[in-house]
Amino acid sequence: MENFSLTVNGEHIEAEINPATTLQNFLYKYVGLTGVKEGCGEGLCGCCTVRVDGEAVKSCIILALQVNGKRVQTIEGLAEGETLDPVQEAFLDHGAFQCGYCTPGMIMASRSFLDENPAPSEKEIRHALSGNLCRCTGYHKIVKAVLSVDPKKEIVAK
Amino acid sequence: MDQFKYFPAKDVEEACALLTQYGEEAKVLSGGQSLVSMMKQRLISPPFIIDIKGISDLDYIRYTDDDGLRIGGLTTHRSVEKSDIIINKFPMLAQMEYTLASVAVRNWGTVAGNLCSADPASDLAPALIALSAEVTLTGAATKRTVSLDDFFVDSFETIIKPDEILTEIHVPNAVMGGGIHTKFALRETDLAVVSVATYLTLKESSHDECDDIRIVMGSVNPFPFRVNRAEEAIRGQKITDALIEKAAQTVSEDIEPTADLNGTEEFKRDITRVLVQRAIKEAVARARTI
Numbered sequence: 001m002e003n004f005s006l007t008v009n010g011e012h013i014e015a016e017i018n019p020a021t022t023l024q025n026f027l028y029k030y031v032g033l034t035g036v037k038e039g040c041g042e043g044l045c046g047c048c049t050v051r052v053d054g055e056a057v058k059s060c061i062i063l064a065l066q067v068n069g070k071r072v073q074t075i076e077g078l079a080e081g082e083t084l085d086p087v088q089e090a091f092l093d094h095g096a097f098q099c100g101y102c103t104p105g106m107i108m109a110s111r112s113f114l115d116e117n118p119a120p121s122e123k124e125i126r127h128a129l130s131g132n133l134c135r136c137t138g139y140h141k142i143v144k145a146v147l148s149v150d151p152k153k154e155i156v157a158k
Numbered sequence: 159m160d161q162f163k164y165f166p167a168k169d170v171e172e173a174c175a176l177l178t179q180y181g182e183e184a185k186v187l188s189g190g191q192s193l194v195s196m197m198k199q200r201l202i203s204p205p206f207i208i209d210i211k212g213i214s215d216l217d218y219i220r221y222t223d224d225d226g227l228r229i230g231g232l233t234t235h236r237s238v239e240k241s242d243i244i245i246n247k248f249p250m251l252a253q254m255e256y257t258l259a260s261v262a263v264r265n266w267g268t269v270a271g272n273l274c275s276a277d278p279a280s281d282l283a284p285a286l287i288a289l290s291a292e293v294t295l296t297g298a299a300t301k302r303t304v305s306l307d308d309f310f311v312d313s314f315e316t317i318i319k320p321d322e323i324l325t326e327i328h329v330p331n332a333v334m335g336g337g338i339h340t341k342f343a344l345r346e347t348d349l350a351v352v353s354v355a356t357y358l359t360l361k362e363s364s365h366d367e368c369d370d371i372r373i374v375m376g377s378v379n380p381f382p383f384r385v386n387r388a389e390e391a392i393r394g395q396k397i398t399d400a401l402i403e404k405a406a407q408t409v410s411e412d413i414e415p416t417a418d419l420n421g422t423e424e425f426k427r428d429i430t431r432v433l434v435q436r437a438i439k440e441a442v443a444r445a446r447t448i
Contacts, residue, residue: 020159020161022198057266066209068166
């Protein structure tokens with residue numbers, strides 16, 4: 001067992017864990033953040049996407065101990081109180097879910113991408129989300145949702 | 159994932175000391191985008207993990223006109239992709255990174271990890287070999303620089319010794335040449351079914367003649383494969399479409415692809431022929447614009 005500490009959605013957490021624990025497993029089981037889904041478990045499907053120090057990563061193929069001292073944000077930490085993030089609003093507006101399993105990863109990947117590129121083209125969105133799979137194949141509405149996020153609205157929201 | 163003992167190393171010295179102590183039983187973890195996945199599938203179960211990702215000294219990109227490009231081993235793929243100096247001076251490297259796996263993998267995965275895991279489908283390795291890169295391997299009491307041409311010995315196997323870490327990649331300054339890395343994959347950021355990297359220079363006296371060329375194939379051999387026959391056919395010659403097409407044909411004959419879910423051997427040879435033709439033509443066009 002090893003001790004480590006990190007910040008998850010703004011909250012400082014200290015924990016003692018088995019080194020063979022992935023970040024996804026730690027967030028889901030130990031912290032109870034069930035939005036951090038494990039899909040393929042091999043870094044291919046993107047369901048487990050979270051942000052570490054602001055950058056999207058695949059939490060299922062990162063050891064939890066590797067984020068010692070870092071800042072982690074999950075889908076649970078995206079809304080500010082009752083106010084949803086504009087990406088979450090856009091997904092709702094466009095009905096960009098079917099079963100919903102890929103949604104947290106899709107939204108975290110999109111959020112991270114839009115922070116870098118606030119007014120992307122459809123092609124850029126499809127490239128940015130190529131590491132996130134939707135088994136229901138509902139890509140069209142997802143891309144439309146991301147495309148609809150208004151850069152001006154975001155500045156107000158922040 | 160099986161149990162292991164975990165040691166985060168704070169610097170290269172400590173990492174090499176730990177590797178000396180635990181020898182072949184230890185595995186070096188950097189971004190772990192291959193390693194952790196393989197451990198979860200129990201393809202490997204190392205009893206000791208030496209985590210070097212926290213060694214910030216090895217995360218850098220430096221460039222001078224005299225020396226060329228130096229990339230620290232623990233630089234992420236994303237940093238290479240977004241580096242202004244790489245975009246300007248070595249555009250084929252930045253373009254290659256743009257389709258190397260998904261953004262989230264590029265954000266965490268490192269260049270040294272990519273090379274040392276020695277996946278036959280690496281995009282990074284052929285691109286760097288085409289650019290005549292060399293790598294520095296640092297051990298507990300040793301430091302050596304080897305050409306990346308000589309680094310790979312088989313699929314998932316390199317010349318790196320158990321106490322060594324790949325600390326730096328050096329790309330000599332690109333002279334007046336043009337290069338490209340391109341791949342055939344089911345989706346643009348997937349592992350390559352076939353990839354090719356080529357870099358060529360033209361003679362100063364005539365922009366129709368090739369001075370030097372490197373052509374490196376990925377995914378179709380156990381490790382990155384320089385196709386000597388095709389290089390020799392073009393080197394020093396007047397470049398024509400017919401010559402390029404003939405050279406590309408020899409590449410499709412010289413590779414050793416294996417049939418898998420992505421296609422038959424014949425299919426991969428055919429894709430190779432077309433991909434190599436396009437790559438060389440594009441490299442020539444780029445060289446002419448410089």
